[in-house]
Amino acid sequence: MRRFAFTLIALLTLGDPGYAGAQQYPWERLPATPSLPKPEQSGIAAVNDYRTQHGKDAVVGRVGSAAQDCALHNGSGCTGGWAETEVPKLDGAAAVQKILPFAHLLNDMKDFQIGWAYDPGAKMYYFAIVRND
DSSP, rough: OHHHHHHHHHHHHOOOSSSSGGOOOOGSOOOOOOOOHHHHHHHHHHHHHHHHHHTTTOOOOOOEEEHHHHHHHTTTOOOSSEEEEESSSSSSHHHHHHHHHHOOOOOOEEEEEEEEETTTTEEEEEEEEEEEE
């Protein structure tokens, strides 16, 4: 009988949503993800427009995890040919214009990835491009 009473009390305590172990702290809740950019806003078209305007072939671009991680960590830990910047709104063309001096977009490359991250505290979008040379 004692074992049954102890088990019942344990189940009621652990099953209670108000139990401290089940509590979610404010820093554990992420803000809602803003909508992802449309392909024409993402920056892929802007990169290829820039390349073709300067006599280079367009290359395959896609949203990729390496570029998203690069954007999320503000360039920290990025490898290979990459560039990162921040813009106040989701505008791939504006982001590409900002990285032109150091992104080496006219280099020969096989393909590239782009990635976005949003910082709600700064109200800024972080944009990164990673080249696969």
